[in-house]
Amino acid sequence: MSGQFALLKQRRFAPFFVTQFLGAFNDNLFKNALVVLLTFHAVQWTTLAPELLANLAAGIFILPFFLFSATAGQLADKYDKAVLARLVKVLEMGIMGVAALGFLMHSLSVLMVALFLLGCHSTLFGPVKYAILPQHLHADELVGGNALIEAGTFVAILIGTLAGGLLAGSVEHPVWIAGGGFLVALAGYLSSRGIPAAPAPAPALTVNLNPLTETWRNLRFARENRTVFLSILGISWFWLYGAMFLAQFPAYTKNVLGGGETMVTALLAAFTVGIGAGSLLCERMSGKHVEIGLVPFGSIGLTLFGLDLWLASPVGLVGTTAHQLSALLSLPAVWRVLFDIVMIGVFGGFFIVPLYALIQSRSETSHRARIIAANNILNALFMVVGALGAASALGAGLSIPALFAIAALLNAAVAVYIYGLVPEFLLRFVAWLLVKAVYRLRSEGVERIPLNGSALLVANHVSFADAVILMGASPRPIRFVMDHRIFRTPLLGFVFRHCGAIPIAPARDDPALLEKAFAEVSAALANGELVGIFPEGNITRDGELQPFRSGVARILAANPVPVVPMALSGLWGSFFSRIDGVAMKTPFRRGLFSRIGLRVGTPLAPDEATPATLHERVLALRGAVK
Structure with a gap:
């Protein structure tokens, strides 16, 4: 796998990789630190219940993806993506200034505005993140580059989430959270200065600020190539599937494994290691070209290990107090759970990396960023629908392991549907x-x-x-x-x-x-x-x-x-x-x-x-x- 790692030494990839890594890290550092503060010190900020605040924060962060993805896609097609990346980092530093003001004023409203703006920052960077790769990488490097981006993103999410929790619980005044976020944003800006120019494919484009009409137009661009559009649906389904599993880890740890916060971290780490390993293995398994035959292989693994997680979930571990991590790791049943989660991540990497590379390689260059913006919109929509569906099912009395089983079976049904519409996936898998x-x-x-x-x-x-x-x-x-x-x-x-x-x-x-x-x-x-x-x-x-x-x-x-x-x-x-x-x-x-x-x-x-x-x-x- 030396080929893809060699990209980390090259200017056409390394500065961009560091920039996107620090951006994903900062998003999750601030978001999780804020959620931890509102969960454990809610009475200092508001009279709202902590559970409501956590879901409100998640909704506010994802809202910009619906409102501004279409605009972000136009900007990435109209202007140099390297310049846009630097401007987004400047915006990120300003957002940390707004967050610092919110902490100083002890104002929940200002902090929610900062969180909304951070969602805007991620929305603007999304089309740049994936549309720039085909401009700087050769065709035989596209899979390896996407693999590094996916692995790096999930590692950044995990480290940022952990750092946010630690920072919220250790600093004397929460304004230091914003200070830490500002330093990360500054480091991201400095790394973005090294990104080579990525000229605009459609500089004469007139930006349409109406999110509804432009969203529809972006979706129409994506639908022009059936394989590309179904790949977008496949990616969106994966984000629904993966986000649904990740969202259940805290409650699964508490109500099934009988563990505490350290066990939640272990589950998150297992998933991150899995998806990182699966993503990085894609280049070797695909022979450095866009091998969509890995996609059915990935969907098979997602289903099988999702079902096994349901079967492996132990019964009778929950007690009056949370078990220590060392005690849980002494049980073979818990290792089977961890193994299943790692393998869900591995096969998730096999599933998602070729789909991203396929979208990049087969999208029309003149509106590639807008197609990626359409992908981001559908990703967000699917995640919201998945969260609402999971909440409804659990509210109706379904157990978390049973929810995993139903999601795995639905994954099989979605796979059969997509491969029936585009047999090229299945034929490439057979090949x-x-x-x-x-x-x-x-x-x-x-x-x-x-x-x-x-x-x-x-x-x-x-x-x-x-x-x-x-x-x-x-x-x-x-x-x-x-x-x-x-x-x-x-x-x-x-x-x-x-x-x-x-x-x-x-x-x-x-x-x-x-x-x-x-x-x-x-x-x-x-x-x-x-x-x-x-x-x-x-x-x-x-x-x-x-x-x-x-x-x-x-x-x-x-x-x-x-x-x-x-x-x-x-x-x-x-x-x-x-x-x-x-x-x-x-x-x-x-x-x-x-x-x-x-x-x-x-x-x-x-x-x-x-x-x-x-x-x-x-x-x-x-x-x-x-």
């Missing part, structure tokens, strides 16, 4: 499993597949798994031209059709479908997509490379694009090959983890890419291993 679990793929030259623009990918055809394996190895989606008969298979037909595969038939079988296939290939290449073909026309029956047909020449005559030769090896003799005459007849024919290879050659110019030349290149790339 990822084939590449990582069923086979041991060794690839060479994958970086030769263009990260942008159209290209024709040409490969040998050894097995029924070829297209799926190539999808799993490619950093970008590929639209494969496939035999029309595979679309008659209920499951495979549904998945490939929704992933943009192009059905083709021989002229003698269906000349109209043949012409339609060439028209779709031409349209895809004109639109800047990758198109994959198997010029042999059929899966080999003897393991040898068959002659390449003339369809390549027809495609290039209409769309002269670069041609990338690729060769699969090691699949002949596998379950999916026709070594026994009929494929998929003998399960585990070669066992699991058998070695396969993929070699990608140097792209050829269109005028060089004749069928004979391509046949020669693919054969040379494959070598002696079939």
Whole structure:
């Protein structure tokens, strides 16, 4: 994982990482310190109940996300994001001045204004935070950069929450809380000075200050790309799911585990370690490209470990006094609870990091920040709905472990719904499993597949798994031209059709479908997509490379694009090959983890890419291993 950590030494990432880390830290330091003060010293500030004050503070902090996210997205598209980051830090220092005034005046109203302004600070920084990454990072660094941001954010939240509680209980006068926040904001401003310029993608944009109409417009931008919009819904669902679990930790500790504040901290730390580890592992597991196949894997883990947390929750631990942390950690049942929470965090990282990277890579550059603003609005909405739903369920008598179980089952239902709408997630998951679990793929030259623009990918055809394996190895989606008969298979037909595969038939079988296939290939290449073909026309029956047909020449005559030769090896003799005459007849024919290879050659110019030349290149790339 040295690749992503190397970003922390580079100016195009490190100053921004420190800036966002300190911002998340400061938000939670002030918010939690204020909540602790109002919880334990409420009579000094107001006659309202502490429980009401805590929820009021949470609501005031999240309100700006609804009111100003749309405006924040416009500003991040119109102005240099590095300049905006510095201005946000200046605002943060001013907010700490307002907080200091509130503490000096002993005014709850002024402190709530400061909390509201801190929510505004986070709202303004949100679109900058995610829209700046694609401007400063290369495509193969996007997953690693997002992983560091997610891990750093949760660590900052945990440390800030702990520091806020400690500060509230240890300083003689609460004005020192604002003083500490000001120093953190100052450090954030100084680090922001090192962020390189991030020029505005839409400097001529006219800012619309109406939050309702602009919110609707941002959502419309997001809906233009179905995969991006469903990714936003997936991220919003995760924040609902994760926030619901985190919100229950204090009551779960008290009413189920029988512990005190230190046990709550242990649960928060377990979740933070988990999501940090899961986020950082994403780069290695995805091969440094945006691997959305990890998203279904993440949702499976979120469901399984959410259900196990319900099953693992002990009974009979609650006593008249809170148990010490050491006493609870001596119980195997508590370690199982901690393990489940760590794993929820790990699989949460697998789920959320690829989705953020997908939104950044597939959003239109001119309004990427506004799409991220739409994401922030929906995140906030989902968290509020989740909090209200959890409060209603618990108020109706549902136990906290049972709430965890219901949330886990709902997570499975949401996952099935999203993957049904966009089978690309599911297909990439199957491809990822084939590449990582069923086979041991060794690839060479994958970086030769263009990260942008159209290209024709040409490969040998050894097995029924070829297209799926190539999808799993490619950093970008590929639209494969496939035999029309595979679309008659209920499951495979549904998945490939929704992933943009192009059905083709021989002229003698269906000349109209043949012409339609060439028209779709031409349209895809004109639109800047990758198109994959198997010029042999059929899966080999003897393991040898068959002659390449003339369809390549027809495609290039209409769309002269670069041609990338690729060769699969090691699949002949596998379950999916026709070594026994009929494929998929003998399960585990070669066992699991058998070695396969993929070699990608140097792209050829269109005028060089004749069928004979391509046949020669693919054969040379494959070598002696079939």
